[in-house]
Amino acid sequence: MDFSSFCTSLGTSFVIFLVLMILFALLQSKPGNNVVYYPNRILKGLDPFEGGSKTRNPFSWIKEAFSSSEQDVIAMSGLDTAVFFVFLSTVFSILVICGIILLPVLLPIAVTGGAGKKLTTSEGTFNELDQLSMGNITAKSVRLWAFFIACYFVSLVSLFLLWKAYKHVSWLRTKAFKSIDVKPEQFAIVVRDIPPVLDGQTRKEQVDSYFKAIYPETFYRSMIITDNKKVNKIWEELEGYKKKLARAEVVYAGSKTTAKPEGTRPTNKTGCLGLIGKKVDSIEYCNEKINELVAKLESEQKVTLREKQQNAAIVFFSNRVIAASAAQSLHAQVVDHWSVFGAPEPCQLLWPNLKIKYFQRELRQYLVYFIVTLAIFFYMVPITFVSAFTTLKSLEKLLPFIKPIVKIITLKTVLEAYLPQLALIIFLAMLPKLLMFLSKLEGIPTESHAARAASGKYFYFTVLNVFIGVTLSGTLFDTFKRIQNKPKDIVPVLAESLPGRATFFLTFVALKFFVGYGLELSRLVPLIIYNLKKKFLCKTEAELKEAWAPGDLGYATRIPADMLIVTIVLCYSCIAPLIIPFGALYFGLGWLVLRNQALKVYVPRYESYGRMWPHINNRILASMVLYQVTMFGYFGVQQFVYAPLLIPLPILTVLFGFICSKKFYPSFQHQALEVAASEVKEVPNMELIYRSFIPLSLSSEKIDDDQFEDARSEVSRQTSFV
Amino acid sequence: MDFSSFCTSLGTSFVIFLVLMILFALLQSKPGNNVVYYPNRILKGLDPFEGGSKTRNPFSWIKEAFSSSEQDVIAMSGLDTAVFFVFLSTVFSILVICGIILLPVLLPIAVTGGAGKKLTTSEGTFNELDQLSMGNITAKSVRLWAFFIACYFVSLVSLFLLWKAYKHVSWLRTKAFKSIDVKPEQFAIVVRDIPPVLDGQTRKEQVDSYFKAIYPETFYRSMIITDNKKVNKIWEELEGYKKKLARAEVVYAGSKTTAKPEGTRPTNKTGCLGLIGKKVDSIEYCNEKINELVAKLESEQKVTLREKQQNAAIVFFSNRVIAASAAQSLHAQVVDHWSVFGAPEPCQLLWPNLKIKYFQRELRQYLVYFIVTLAIFFYMVPITFVSAFTTLKSLEKLLPFIKPIVKIITLKTVLEAYLPQLALIIFLAMLPKLLMFLSKLEGIPTESHAARAASGKYFYFTVLNVFIGVTLSGTLFDTFKRIQNKPKDIVPVLAESLPGRATFFLTFVALKFFVGYGLELSRLVPLIIYNLKKKFLCKTEAELKEAWAPGDLGYATRIPADMLIVTIVLCYSCIAPLIIPFGALYFGLGWLVLRNQALKVYVPRYESYGRMWPHINNRILASMVLYQVTMFGYFGVQQFVYAPLLIPLPILTVLFGFICSKKFYPSFQHQALEVAASEVKEVPNMELIYRSFIPLSLSSEKIDDDQFEDARSEVSRQTSFV
Structure with missing residues (x-):
């Protein structure tokens, strides 16, 4: 890629x-789009427009984003989001400080470096941009000292700011836990690996007598975990039929025009996808089905609670400190x-996973690691192909019929600039699920732990495949075979290939932030989907609400994607x-765009109180x-x-990670008792706390409390201090 | 060493x-020797002779040792000793099973191996014994399969018995904790790293308000830890003068014979070692000094309690479960x-170490590891010298004057047999302190943790220096330089050198058990020392008691010494x-000798409830x-x-260790709550528990309770359930 296509x-x-x-x-x-651009505010019952003014400056969102405090973010979007902003602002600060100090020093040194056009990087693609890089310095030059010092500078600034960030997040977490509001998860622990029940004892009796x-x-x-x-x-x-019924009723009501006051009763077919089968009256059919299913649900609930009890349970305590200590x-x-862990929010608990036994969990973990490692290494193959298509020339060779298209000069430049990056971005979208x-x-x-685990895998995937893969195979297509024979050569080969890919990654970063954040902010895709659904599909209020439901920020993919940028920028910083x-x-x-989105659009699905941070921290350190x-x-x-004088740097970085994990990590893993001992607003309503953990499918207004007795223990109401 | 010197x-x-x-x-x-041979029974107030019979069979101790149960050992010598016997009997079982199966198979295969006298191991010392070893098998022979299977057999038998032993020890530990007797350490935790006191608050107030x-x-x-x-x-x-006074009074009483009823008042000189200075009346002088010191002690106690408080404390709870959970x-x-750990027995607590801060502890640990590593590697040098003296020939060369002695043929054989082993044993005695x-x-x-840590270091020391050092430098004196250049060669070089040292280690093991256990059982050295002290030094009862005090088993050196034997026997087993x-x-x-010693002689200084076992287990696995x-x-x-088919074995062993550490280790590190929740005999007397932690130098009958108030918190007696 030459300079002009870079500029294009x-x-x-x-x-x-x-x-x-x-x-x-x-x-x-446009007020009609409020549900797309302000769903978080609407769901929280706030007026979409701050201050309630009807007229609005199209750029007021920038002012609002800047003037919002961390507390606003926590209030609107939770601690996890606030921690994500700590991540963004930390990396931003690192880059700004490094940019201000390094650019005025390093660029002049590089431009006057002397190697100039004589030295060409691999594939002869040396261009104007490369004059601004270390590749322009003659070997053994004294000028390398400047880059050497820059290397130390970047590392030390990063470590310093990471330390401050870790301290800040730790403080935020403490503050959140010290909140006087009662949170159900603070009064419960989850017990797994309960040994088999003795004869003549129910599971409930076993658990109760043990903890009593x-x-x-x-x-x-x-509460005994059941197979649901x-x-x-x-x-x-049942819920599906309820929705259908509501829809049919709306349709029926809509058909009652003044011309035809009795309306047309909607009908549907009972077979596959409503295309075949007997034609029935929808409202009647749904009512029938609902009655049938309610009875079925009731009996199944009873069976589940009585007979499908698993070897796991949620145990409730009337005291926050005891629960934290028990966990x-x-x-x-x-x-x-009887292995225990602190209960998460009720919605986060993955019931089907709770019954898995200790050693099976361990085994599964290593098995999954093995599969992921395999996946990482065998995805190398497609990535290598993607990189081979990087240049239009190779595309022309492979697909001769596109030659006439490529002849159009503007299109050619644009294609040349975007093709490889687009291929990469599309490729990466396939993986997270x-x-x-x-x-x-x-x-x-x-749920949040699974998100962290997935995010970790995604990080290693992107760094290994995208960064290392693109760097190596993009510049030296057959380096691979060389490395496969001598794995020790990876570092020099990688280092040699880096400068040649600088422009590629510059463009990649630019594309990501201009187009990526542009799309993010404008929410074009959700807007179009919402409008389409509104026009053709949605009939009831509930269906409409579902159509504009904004979802959450999606840490599991967002953070690794940002971490890839961190890795790229750090590796090229000098x-x-x-x-x-x-x-x-x-x-x-x-930061700016997502601040707006966090305050106005996304609604977090769960709250893990910043447990993501240790992982973010460790991955920045890995980068x-x-x-x-x-x-x-x-x-x-x-x-x-x-060069060997650089060796202390990675040692220092690893040491930093080690100290952080010793000093801060335990309080992310467990809740500190001094925090749990802080006062709560009111004596907690244990019954409500207990009920909040009952899954929707097992709770029902109709079902009487007594029927839960099988899976639930006797209430010990004697003492309940907090 | 040839066959005849081996037999000699x-x-x-x-x-x-x-x-x-x-x-x-x-x-x-002899009844006069009871205090040497039965001190444990005497101290426990039991009759030295079982059953009280006066006449005794000189071999009855063997019967008594065999008939004693594990419970007897726990009752007489504590759980740590019982766990030590689990170690001995586990290794014994492994070796007996392996011996019964392998010897009848491997020895005939080896003798008829074919390599015979043709093949000589290094230094040409091939002898009759080597015909019974793998060295006698011709290379590439099919017979090697037998040894290969033996290798798997030994490993699998070891792992199986180790698993059973770990389970047994874990059960023993649970049983001990479930005991209905109240143990003070179960109601206390130790807190370290207490942050600095705020203005206007005492340390005591700070700790109390935090935990309340x-x-x-x-x-x-x-109880605040003080600098004592x-x-x-x-x-x-003061205690010294009290002893002197008692002694002087006994001497004075002894001098009151019928001939001289007024007696001679003993005198001593006040200067250095009682040799110079003014001559004074001992009784008067001691009384004077005691009065003086009692006053000094009292004022110093007050100063210590008030002004020398450290950033650590012992916190007492009225509930066993809460204490275990808090720890x-x-x-x-x-x-x-505010880092915490479960309190050990009062006598085990190392007060001076409690004030050291978290990161300083970490730092100190790595520093000590570094020093020990250095020590291990630089002790190689003296060991190499010891091994060079292994043969009398080299001694003759170095010290020509011993030639005439060596000429005496019997002496020569004896010397040749013992010299290297003796040198080694003496050398090893220097290190533990x-x-x-x-x-x-x-x-x-x-204290017990320090013993474990020292034992670990000693183990690596002996294995690396004695086993590897002797094997390598004994047979191939200049292998070292070769290895230093190519560290990867250590395994083949070590393997090559092993057979040549088989006889050396056979003799070493034999010497250790015959002479070592003979000396252990006969207690000749303590007997002589006791009798000498009794005759010339001891005057008072207290002094006599001190003279025969038996000490404990000394795990810190005994276990690594045994582990060296385990390593040697395992490595040579095939x-x-x-x-x-x-x-x-x-x-x-x-097992037999120490059973006797444990039941009758040694008195354990402390009880760590078998916490040694995970370390023993891991070290056997390392061997x-x-x-x-x-x-x-x-x-x-x-x-x-x-040969590569052996690779699964070390992997299996490491995996076994990993599973053990996952499954069993946590309950050795912490006390399981279900165990702590078992019932106690009586409501514990918290005051007594508290007092048991006051060090002797700070407790005094004279000192009133109120004076402790500075380092002690207000008593909250409202609630005290157990």
Whole structure:
């Protein structure tokens, strides 16, 4: 890619961004689009427009985003989102500080470096941009010292800001836990690996007697985990018919025009997809089905509660401190019995995973790791193909019929600029679902934990495949075979290939932030989908609400995607310092756009109180180590004899991670008792807390409390201090 | 060493053993020696002779040892000793099973192996014994399959028995904790890293308010750790003068004969060692000094309690479960504040180490590891010298004047047999004190933990230096330089050298069990020392009691020494199977002799409830991995093409250790709550529990309770359930 196509790419991206911004400014002020642009505020019962003013400046969202405090974010979108902003602002600060200090120093040194056009990087694609990079410095030059110092500078600034960020997140977490509001999950623990029931004892009696013996004062009651597969299915079917009924009633009401006051009763066919089978009256049919299913659900609920009890339970305590302490204490002499963990929010609990036994969980985990490792290494193959298509020339060779299209010069430039990046982005969109599925297969008991696990896998996937893969096979197509024979050569080969891909990644970052954030802010896709659904599908209010439901920020894919940018920018920060402002723009713009989205659009599905941070921190550190190791390799390629002086850097980074995990991590893993001991607003209503953990499919207004007795323990109401 | 000197060595060892046994049989029946042979029974207030019979069979101790149950051992010597016997009997069972199965198979295969005298091991010392080893098999022979299967057999038998042993120890530990007797340490936790006191608050108020907030019902009171250096010194001085006074009074009473009824008042000089200075009347002088010191002690106690408070405390709870749960819970948001661990027995607590801060402890630990690693590697040098002296020939060369002595043929044989082993044993006796000192320097807070840490260091020391060092430098004196250049060669070089040292280690094991256990049982050294002290030094009852105080089993050195034997026997179990019966004898005889010693002689200083076991287990596994790796190397040396089939063995062993650490270890680290929740005999007397933690130098009958108030918190007596 030469300089002109780089500029074209940048320009086009910017134009697209501008267009999207204008669209956003126009569309967001239309009241009809409020549900697309302000769903979070609407769901929270707030007026979409701040201050209630009807007229609005199309750029007021920028002011609102800037003036919002961390507390506003926590209030509107939860602690997890606030922690995500800590991540964005930390990386942004690192890049801004590095940019301000390094750019004015390194760029002049590089431009006057001397190697100039004489030295060409691999594939002879040396261009104007490469003059601004370390590749322009003659080997063994004294000028390398500047880059060497820059390398230290970037690392030290990063570590310093990461330390501050970790402290801040830890403080935020404490503050959230100290909140005087009663949270159900603070009064419960989840017990797994309950040993088999003795004869003549029910599961409930077993659990109750066990915990009553240990916590005679504070044990409240227990809820046995059941196998809800069948009851869930019936419940979903029932809900489906309820929706259909509502829809049919609306349709029927709509057909009662003044011309035809009796209306037309809607009909449907009972067979597959409503296309075949007997034609029936929808309202009658649905009512019939609903009555049938309600009875079926009731009996299935009874069966489930009585006969489908698993070897796991939720145990409730009337005291926050005891619950927090119980969640981190060893209960049984052997670990694979009565293992406990602090309960998550009710909605986060993955019931089907709770019954999996200890050693099976361990086994599943290693099995999944193995599968993911395989997947990472065998996806190398498609990525290598993607990179082979990177240049139009190779495309022309493979697909001769596109030659005439390529002849159009503007199109050619645009295609050349975007093709490889687009291929990459589309490719990456395929993966997250699979990784989430694999993570749940591990037997992870909570939704947020599964998201963290999936995010970790995705991170290693993107870094290994996209960054290393593209770098190596893009520039040296057959490097692979060389590396496969001598795995030790990976570092020098990687270092050698880096400068040649600088422009590619510059464009990649620019595309991501201009087009990515433009689309994010303007919400064109959700807007179109919503309008289509509204026009053709939705009949009832509930259906409409479902159509504009905004979803959450999607940490499991968003964070790894951002981490890939962190890795790219860090690795190129010294080699091609020009990437720093692009990275800063990415995270700055990201902060601004997502701030708006967090305050107004997305609704978090769950709250893990910033447990994501240790993972983010460790992955930034992993990126830093990769950066430091490749820099070490690259200094070697440049024949800089003092390169070994870089060795303390990765050691320092690992040490930093170790200290963080010693100092801060335990309080992310467990809840500190001093925090749990802080006061609550009121004596908690244990009955409500207990009820909040009953899954929807098992709770029913009709079903009497007594029927739960089988899976639920006797209430010990004697004592209930908090 | 040839066959005849091996036989001489064995014979001499056996004769020494017999002599020691006869001595023991004679000496133990003398009532005057009861305090040497039965101190444990005497201290427990039991009759030295079981059943109270006056006449005794000199071999009745064997019957008594065999008929004693594990419960007897626990009752007489505590759980730690019982766990030590589990170790001995487990290794013994492994060796007996392996011996019975392998010897009849492997020995005939080896003798008819074919390589015979043609093949000589290094240094040409091939002898009759080597015909019974794998060295006698021709390379690539099919017979190697037998040894290969033996290798798997030994490993699998070991793992199976280790698993059973771990389960048994875990059960023993649970049983001990479930005991209905109240143990003070079960009601207390130790808190370290208490943050600095705020203005206007005392340390006591700080600790009390912190724990009262978290445990409003069950917090009893706290005891602030103080710097007792000075008060301890004064107290020791005072105790010294008290002893001197008692002694002087006995001397004075003794001088009142009928001839001289007024007696002679003893005198002493006040200067250095009682040799110079003013001559004074001892009784008066001591009384004067005691009065002076009692006043000094009292004022120093006050100063210590008020002004020398440290950032650590012991916190008492009125409930066993809460204390156990508190000991394993995270209290503060950041880990380096308010870190807790379960209190050990009062006598085990190392007060001076409690004040060391979190990160300093971490730092100290790594520093000590570094020093120990250095020590291990630089002790290689002296060991190499010791091994160079292994043969009399080299001694003759170095010290020509011993030539005439060596000429005497019997002496020569004896010397040749013992010299290297003796040098080794003496050398090893020097180390434990240093390692214990280093372990305490790490900041370890309890005596038993320090013993475990020292034992671990000692194990690596002996295995690396004695086993590997002797094997390599004994046979290939300059292998070292070769290895230093190519560290990867260590395994084949080690494997090659093993067979040549088989006889050396056979003799070493034999010497250790015959002479070592003979001396152990006969207690000749303590007997002589006791009698000398009784005759010349001791005047008072207290002094006599001190003279025969038996001490404890000394795990910190005994276990690593036994582990060295385990390592040696395992590593040679297939190469030279003849070592198996020697090993079995070592552990069988050890079990018998130490059973007697545990029941009648040694008094354990502390009780750690078998916490040693995970360490023993892991070290046996480490020995097994060494064995499996060297076997792999040795099969390579023998050009056995199926050697790679051994690779699953070390993996299996490591996996076994991993599973054990997952399944059993947590309950050794923490107390399981279900165990702590078992009933106690009576409502515990919290005041007594509290008092048991006050060090001797700070407790005094004279000092009123009120004076402790500064370091002690207000008593909250409202609630006290157990």
